[in-house]
Amino acid sequence: MATNYPTSLDTTTELPEPTATTDLNEAGYEHDTLHVTVNQAVRELEAKVGTGVSTSTANTIMAGNGTGTSEWSASPTVSGTMTATTGFVGDLTGDVTGDVTGNVSGTAATVTGAAQANITSTGTLTGLTMGGAIAMGDNAITTPEFTDYAETVNAIGDTAASQSIDITLGNVHTCTLAVGTTTFTFDNPSATGKGCSFTLIATQDASGSRGITWPASVDWAAATAPTLTTTANRTDIFTFVTYNAGTNWIGFTAGQDFDLT
Numbered sequence: 415m416a417t418n419y420p421t422s423l424d425t426t427t428e429l430p431e432p433t434a435t436t437d438l439n440e441a442g443y444e445h446d447t448l449h450v451t452v453n454q455a456v457r458e459l460e461a462k463v464g465t466g467v468s469t470s471t472a473n474t475i476m477a478g479n480g481t482g483t484s485e486w487s488a489s490p491t492v493s494g495t496m497t498a499t500t501g502f503v504g505d506l507t508g509d510v511t512g513d514v515t516g517n518v519s520g521t522a523a524t525v526t527g528a529a530q531a532n533i534t535s536t537g538t539l540t541g542l543t544m545g546g547a548i549a550m551g552d553n554a555i556t557t558p559e560f561t562d563y564a565e566t567v568n569a570i571g572d573t574a575a576s577q578s579i580d581i582t583l584g585n586v587h588t589c590t591l592a593v594g595t596t597t598f599t600f601d602n603p604s605a606t607g608k609g610c611s612f613t614l615i616a617t618q619d620a621s622g623s624r625g626i627t628w629p630a631s632v633d634w635a636a637a638t639a640p641t642l643t644t645t646a647n648r649t650d651i652f653t654f655v656t657y658n659a660g661t662n663w664i665g666f667t668a669g670q671d672f673d674l675t
Contacts, residue, residue, distance in 0.1 A: 416450075432448075471488075580601045610657075611655040613651065
């Protein structure tokens with residue numbers, strides 16, 4: 415009778431248990447057949463386990479290294495699906511591809527690599543300290559409380575005759591009016607239905623008397639654009655808000671004729 419292993423485990427049919435009085439020539443107990451079956455099973459087991467000298471210790475598993483050897487390891491390299499029915503304790507190092515279901519905790523955990531963009535949560539994340547930027551992709555953050563927050567400042571520098579204000583670069587923009595008339599465009603606002611605003615801090619250069627042509631989409635109170643401060647090195651500050659992706663920009667004069675030198 416040949417061994418079933420490794421397709422399935424052998425039973426007493428393949429590996430019967432003779433007693434002290436069993437005739438080893440009796441059908442089903444022939445000693446040569448038993449030797450063949452046992453030897454086959456041992457060879458299959460050796461092929462599955464591989465070679466390598468190590469001793470089983472607490473909290474280790476036997477892992478193959480892909481070259482026909484294996485060892486008991488407390489830090490194995492594993493591929494495929496891991497299921498821990500009573501929890502997994504210890505450090506997990508390397509890439510995780512697929513879903514992680516359950517609680518993940520630690521005192522100094524860092525997730526690195528391109529897979530960061532694919533991390534999602536349907537539960538609660540608490541007590542997080544973020545060490546880098548978070549790209550929300552125009553998605554909502556609901557009921558936050560912000561403390562000591564800042565807005566990105568986009569320092570344009572000297573303006574050109576045609577000057578873009580790109581909202582993706584920041585919500586506060588500074589510039590020095592450096593040509594006779596600067597024609598602004600307001601680019602990349604949020605989508606319709608999302609509020610989008612920015613502040614423009616515009617300073618006259620050392621020559622002064624510089625002008626601005628605003629986008630036609632800007633609506634000022636009483637349909638009248640503000641009169642610029644034209645004194646050299648003086649600053650005017652304006653705020654703009656849109657709710658329809660820039661079809662209309664509502665313009666406000668926040669303050670004028672500041673000396674910020």
